[in-house]
Amino acid sequence: xxxxxxxxxxxxxxxxxxxxxxxxxxxxxxxxxxxxxxxxxxxxxxxxxxxxxxxxxxxxxxxxxxxxxxxxxxxxxxxxxxxxxxxxxxxxxxxxxxxxxxxxxxxxxxxxxxxxxxxxxxxx
Amino acid sequence: xxxxxxxxxxxxxxxxxxxxxxxxxxxxxxxxxxxxxxxxxxxxxxxxxxxxxxxxxxxxxxxxxxxxxxxxxxxxxxxxxxxxxxxxxxxxxxxxxxxxxxxxxxx
Numbered sequence: 001x002x003x004x005x006x007x008x009x010x011x012x013x014x015x016x017x018x019x020x021x022x023x024x025x026x027x028x029x030x031x032x033x034x035x036x037x038x039x040x041x042x043x044x045x046x047x048x049x050x051x052x053x054x055x056x057x058x059x060x061x062x063x064x065x066x067x068x069x070x071x072x073x074x075x076x077x078x079x080x081x082x083x084x085x086x087x088x089x090x091x092x093x094x095x096x097x098x099x100x101x102x103x104x105x106x107x108x109x110x111x112x113x114x115x116x117x118x119x120x121x122x123x124x
Numbered sequence: 125x126x127x128x129x130x131x132x133x134x135x136x137x138x139x140x141x142x143x144x145x146x147x148x149x150x151x152x153x154x155x156x157x158x159x160x161x162x163x164x165x166x167x168x169x170x171x172x173x174x175x176x177x178x179x180x181x182x183x184x185x186x187x188x189x190x191x192x193x194x195x196x197x198x199x200x201x202x203x204x205x206x207x208x209x210x211x212x213x214x215x216x217x218x219x220x221x222x223x224x225x226x227x228x229x230x231x
Binding site: 047065 | 125156158160162166167168169170173174179211213215216217218219220221222223224225
């Protein structure tokens with residue numbers, strides 16, 4: 001069964017840091033591009049960042065303007081794990097963060113598998 | 125960034141009704157559009173990709189159409205399980221964007 005399991009969320013103070021992880025199983029992780037998408041409480045979906053897979057693995061990285069310079073996406077194909085390092089966190093970063101598998105090896109593309117999400121709360 | 129605008133924001137309908145949701149892009153995205161369904165407290169689920177291709181396992185009552193800047197998601201006969209929020213997403217540009225969502229509620 002194809003599965004994505006996020007972890008690492010929690011409560012952090014403004015200006016703090018957090019690292020999210022997403023462990024993948026049931027498919028050849030290195031072959032696919034991956035993304036992070038977030039959803040603030042009561043709001044819609046916002047694409048956050050994407051990273052290429054396949055022959056481009058890790059070489060192509062993209063960020064939303066709202067997180068550029070503060071968040072860093074990375075992947076470990078040996079551990080089948082996607083990461084999101086979040087620094088200089090702000091209250092507006094409070095959201096459920098979803099890990100998503102893209103349909104092919106590079107971004108942009110549609111997201112055919114989603115994790116259940118991990119909640120990040122930025123508050124003093 | 126490409127802006128995606130969905131209408132309506134809320135759609136009230138009954139079981140058996142035909143439901144139509146529109147998504148407009150601020151510039152042409154060819155057919156690089158996906159539709160997702162999300163239920164409260166759950167992750168989004170892919171329904172349609174490349175504007176009109178049905179994801180495996182998705183019921184045939186769901187269909188998508190359109191190209192360029194105007195797209196439509198149609199549910200031919202609403203079932204109780206279909207009451208949820210629906211999002212379109214463009215993947216024409218590296219900065220992918222979602223529509224604001226359409227909540228389909230029971231009338």
